[in-house]
Amino acid sequence: MSGYPGATGARLPRWLLPENWPETNNQPKLATLHFHAAGLQFEPDSAAAPADYLPLNGALVLPAFIEPHAHLDKTFTIQRSPAQQPGLLAAIAAMHQDRAHWNAEDLQQRASQALRWAVEAGVGLLRTHIDWFSVDAPLAWQVIGDLHHPLCSIERVALAPLTFFADASDAQHIAAQVATSGPGALLGGFIHSSNWDAQAFQHLMQAAELWQLDIDLHIDEELNVEAQGLRWLAHYLQQHPFSGAITCSHSCALSQQDDAEQILAVLAQHNVTLIALPLTNLLLQDAVPGRTPRLRGLTLVKEAQALGIPLLLGADNVQDAFCPFGSYDPLDTLFSALLSLQLGAAFDQASALICQRRALLANDLVIFPHADVASWPLRQRQRYRLKMGVRYGETTDGA
Ligand SMILES: [Zn+2]
CATH class of the missing domain: 2.30.40.10 (Urease, subunit C, domain 1)
Structure with missing residues (x-):
C-alpha cells in the first residue's frame, strides 16, 4: 500500500x-x-x-498516542466483579475473586477489545501491566504476549507484589522468565506501605540489573506520608546506578511528603520517567465511604516537569473493580488531567503527555x-x- x-x-x-x-x-x-x-x-x-x-x-x-499504563488482564470485568468498598485495597480483593474466570478465551477476548478501542483512539504503543499471582508467569502473560496489531506495539510489565521478591532466588526466577519471554517485556512490582520490604526491593533491582530489564513500578500509590518506595529508590540509585530505563507509575505519596523535591531531584539525575494516572488516582485516593474526597491524589507533575523529568499520562484500569469507567481514549485521560492538575494549553503543551x-x-x-x-x-x-x-x-x- x-x-x-x-x-x-x-x-x-x-x-x-x-x-x-x-x-x-x-x-x-x-x-x-x-x-x-x-x-x-x-x-x-x-x-x-x-x-x-x-x-x-x-x-x-x-x-x-501512547497508552503507557493499562491493565488488559483485568479490563472489562466490572459487570461480573464490582468492588465491595471504595479504595485500592478493596479493588484488589475483587480482582482476586474475578480471577476464577480468567481462562485463555476470556483473557483474549477482553484484551483484544481493549486493544481495538485503543487503536481506534490513535494509540500506537500500549504498555500493559499483567498481574502475577505466584513466582511463575500467569496465563495472561502468554495470552497477551500473543496479541498483535499492525498499528500498535504492545509492551508487557510483570506486576508482582513486592513480597514475591523477598527471596533473592524467587526474584531471579521472575526476572529470568520476563527476560526470556520476548521483546517488550519489563519487570514491575506493586510497592506500597502495606507490603513494604526494603530487602525485597533491593532483590527486585538486582534481578532487573542482572537480566538487563527495564522496570516500571506501581510505587507509593497512596497518600501515606510514611510511604517508603520512592524515598528508598532515590537513595538506592545514588549508591547503585541502574543501566536500564526506570518508570515510576502513580507515586501519589510524593504530594504529601516534605522531602518530595529532594526525591524528585535524584530521580531527575537518573532519568526516571513518571506516569500520572489521573482517572484512577482521583477515584481511588482519599476514598472513604460517605465522605467527599479532599485530596486529588496525583503525583507532583509540575515539580517533576520543572526538573526535566519525563512525564506521561496513563488510563490505568478500564471498566474493572479499580475503575468502572474508561474508554482507552488518551483524550479522556488528558482532559481529566487538564482539570485535576490545572495544566495549561491543551493542544499546544499538554498533548505532549499522551504522545509517543x-x-x-x-x-x-x-x-x-x-x-x-x-x-x-x-x-x-x-x-x-x-x-x-x-x-x-x-x-x-x-x-
Ligand atoms: Zn496500574
Whole structure:
C-alpha cells in the first residue's frame, strides 16, 4: 500500500515546533510534512507544495498516542466483579475473586477489545501491566504476549507484589522468565506501605540489573506520608546506578511528603520517567465511604516537569473493580488531567503527555480534521490515523 509522500496545512502543537517557527495572528504557521523513511520532516507551508501531497487545511496533527499504563488482564470485568468498598485495597480483593474466570478465551477476548478501542483512539504503543499471582508467569502473560496489531506495539510489565521478591532466588526466577519471554517485556512490582520490604526491593533491582530489564513500578500509590518506595529508590540509585530505563507509575505519596523535591531531584539525575494516572488516582485516593474526597491524589507533575523529568499520562484500569469507567481514549485521560492538575494549553503543551515521540520516526500521526485548538479535546474528537501517508480509520478504507 503506497501512501501520500507528504501533507500540507498541518497544525502542529507548539511543543513539537522549533522556537523560531514563524507565526501568523499569534498562531504557529501551518506546516508541510514530508514522510521520509528516516522519519518525519516538516517546514512552514509555502506556495510551492507538491501537488500529490495530502491537503490537511489546518487540521490538528499529533504524533500517534501512547497508552503507557493499562491493565488488559483485568479490563472489562466490572459487570461480573464490582468492588465491595471504595479504595485500592478493596479493588484488589475483587480482582482476586474475578480471577476464577480468567481462562485463555476470556483473557483474549477482553484484551483484544481493549486493544481495538485503543487503536481506534490513535494509540500506537500500549504498555500493559499483567498481574502475577505466584513466582511463575500467569496465563495472561502468554495470552497477551500473543496479541498483535499492525498499528500498535504492545509492551508487557510483570506486576508482582513486592513480597514475591523477598527471596533473592524467587526474584531471579521472575526476572529470568520476563527476560526470556520476548521483546517488550519489563519487570514491575506493586510497592506500597502495606507490603513494604526494603530487602525485597533491593532483590527486585538486582534481578532487573542482572537480566538487563527495564522496570516500571506501581510505587507509593497512596497518600501515606510514611510511604517508603520512592524515598528508598532515590537513595538506592545514588549508591547503585541502574543501566536500564526506570518508570515510576502513580507515586501519589510524593504530594504529601516534605522531602518530595529532594526525591524528585535524584530521580531527575537518573532519568526516571513518571506516569500520572489521573482517572484512577482521583477515584481511588482519599476514598472513604460517605465522605467527599479532599485530596486529588496525583503525583507532583509540575515539580517533576520543572526538573526535566519525563512525564506521561496513563488510563490505568478500564471498566474493572479499580475503575468502572474508561474508554482507552488518551483524550479522556488528558482532559481529566487538564482539570485535576490545572495544566495549561491543551493542544499546544499538554498533548505532549499522551504522545509517543518515537512515532515521528515512523511517520505515524493522528489527524483531527475538523478540530480547532480552542475546543480540543472536548469537541470534534473525530480523527484518523495517517501512517507513512496511508489513512486508517474514519473512512474505514484501509483499516
Ligand atoms: Zn496500574
